[in-house]
Amino acid sequence: MTVANIQISETPLVLYLLRRADDALILGHRLSEWCGHAPMLEEDMALANMGLDLLGQARELYSYAAKIEANGNDEDKFAYLREVGQYRNLLLVEQPNGDFARTMVRQFFYAAFADLYWRAMMRSRDASLAAIAAKSEKESAYHLRHSSEWIVRLGDGTAESHARAQGAIDDLWAFTGEMFWLDDRERALVDAGIAIDAASLRAPWLKTITNVVSEATLTLPTNNWMQQGGRSGQHSEHLGHLLSELQSMQRTFPGATW
Amino acid sequence: MVTATLSDADLRQRAWEIAARVVDPEIPVLTIADLGVLREVAVRDGRVEVAITPTYSGCPAMDMIALEIDLALEREGFLHPKIRTVLSPAWTTDWISEDGRRKLREYGIAPPLAASSRRALFGVQQVACPQCGSANTELLSEFGSTSCKALWRCKSCREPFDYFKCH
Numbered sequence: 001m002t003v004a005n006i007q008i009s010e011t012p013l014v015l016y017l018l019r020r021a022d023d024a025l026i027l028g029h030r031l032s033e034w035c036g037h038a039p040m041l042e043e044d045m046a047l048a049n050m051g052l053d054l055l056g057q058a059r060e061l062y063s064y065a066a067k068i069e070a071n072g073n074d075e076d077k078f079a080y081l082r083e084v085g086q087y088r089n090l091l092l093v094e095q096p097n098g099d100f101a102r103t104m105v106r107q108f109f110y111a112a113f114a115d116l117y118w119r120a121m122m123r124s125r126d127a128s129l130a131a132i133a134a135k136s137e138k139e140s141a142y143h144l145r146h147s148s149e150w151i152v153r154l155g156d157g158t159a160e161s162h163a164r165a166q167g168a169i170d171d172l173w174a175f176t177g178e179m180f181w182l183d184d185r186e187r188a189l190v191d192a193g194i195a196i197d198a199a200s201l202r203a204p205w206l207k208t209i210t211n212v213v214s215e216a217t218l219t220l221p222t223n224n225w226m227q228q229g230g231r232s233g234q235h236s237e238h239l240g241h242l243l244s245e246l247q248s249m250q251r252t253f254p255g256a257t258w
Numbered sequence: 259m260v261t262a263t264l265s266d267a268d269l270r271q272r273a274w275e276i277a278a279r280v281v282d283p284e285i286p287v288l289t290i291a292d293l294g295v296l297r298e299v300a301v302r303d304g305r306v307e308v309a310i311t312p313t314y315s316g317c318p319a320m321d322m323i324a325l326e327i328d329l330a331l332e333r334e335g336f337l338h339p340k341i342r343t344v345l346s347p348a349w350t351t352d353w354i355s356e357d358g359r360r361k362l363r364e365y366g367i368a369p370p371l372a373a374s375s376r377r378a379l380f381g382v383q384q385v386a387c388p389q390c391g392s393a394n395t396e397l398l399s400e401f402g403s404t405s406c407k408a409l410w411r412c413k414s415c416r417e418p419f420d421y422f423k424c425h
Contacts, residue, residue, distance in 0.1 A: 045403070045409075046401035049401040049402075052318070053315055057316070127346060128346075131345035131347075135348045139315060145400070
């Protein structure tokens with residue numbers, strides 16, 4: 001059985017909202033994959049809690065996008081009835097969990113960005129975005145503190161934990177540039193005072209990252225070649241596998257409800 | 259409708275009192291009024307509109323709370339109430355009433371400390387044990403049984419307890 005993918009009128013604001021919502025949904029889903037598998041009970045709760053925060057952020061953003069688009073879509077349709085190429089999230093957040101160090105490095109790179117991003121977004125001229133940001137920035141702040149502590153503990157821990165954390169930093173580094181990328185459509189929203197100029201957050205992000213990484217006795221790569229594509233729907237192979245699990249119920253039993 | 263003789267102001271007051279008695283499903287000693295989750299009750303053309311605000315973005319209790327309000331109002335004769343969620347201004351732990359803080363403590367949950375701010379978010383050093391009152395406590399886990407709580411332990415009475423995070 002096949003279920004048709006939804007059609008979306010991607011106005012600049014709808015696209016902008018979907019990009020942020022998809023980041024939160026996909027990273028939240030990745031964190032939920034740890035449920036029952038984390039190295040200790042406290043971390044199992046922490047990862048599930050953070051996943052829940054991200055899912056909540058995604059729901060608010062999708063609902064707002066649906067309202068703006070006014071095309072019969074809703075939060076569930078956005079999540080369950082789009083195929084890989086219609087997703088607009090960062091490549092970083094769809095990368096597999098790997099080991100605990102890799103999950104923490106991915107979380108750290110994203111949370112350090114999200115913390116700055118939502119805080120800046122609180123000043124958006126769009127009242128709904130500002131309100132969503134006001135909730136999200138407190139959550140991001142917790143996520144950043146949590147992952148920062150782990151980066152230090154892993155980097156400044158044993159030879160094994162150090163090597164794993166460093167390996168994750170080296171591998172994921174090329175996906176960080178995309179966070180600061182914006183296209184003309186997003187630029188127009190920035191000029192209108194609605195969106196945040198992600199590019200302007202690169203310097204403060206780098207400062208946060210550098211401080212924690214050096215305290216952790218780890219190093220940042222000097223190679224600054226960056227991979228991008230997620231924002232326009234060109235994803236790594238991992239997203240399709242993730243979506244097949246995330247969407248399996250709605251694809252198998254269309255319209256199923258609890 | 260309930261009765262034609264009541265004014266909108268009376269209806270609003272009655273509807274508020276009914277909605278205000280709904281409790282948080284995760285912390286059943288607290289009402290949504292204690293928590294500050296209940297924001298506004300209005301009566302428009304005889305129909306009640308209730309505005310609630312989430313504590314955390316992903317708080318799974320919100321759907322349950324909306325359903326409970328709906329049922330409570332329907333039981334008292336307010337038919338088809340409209341429940342909507344408002345995000346602005348964003349909820350903070352400062353909105354938990356004094357009464358709510360006392361109830362939390364009696365229930366075994368340490369209430370949020372200082373006024374909410376980024377500093378408070380990161381600056382919590384000493385949380386008093388809600389069981390024995392000792393200040394000799396330690397953080398076990400930044401994330402607890404629900405989004406809004408952290409897990410602490412008292413080093414005096416050795417009891418673990420939840421701390422309602424400052425937010």
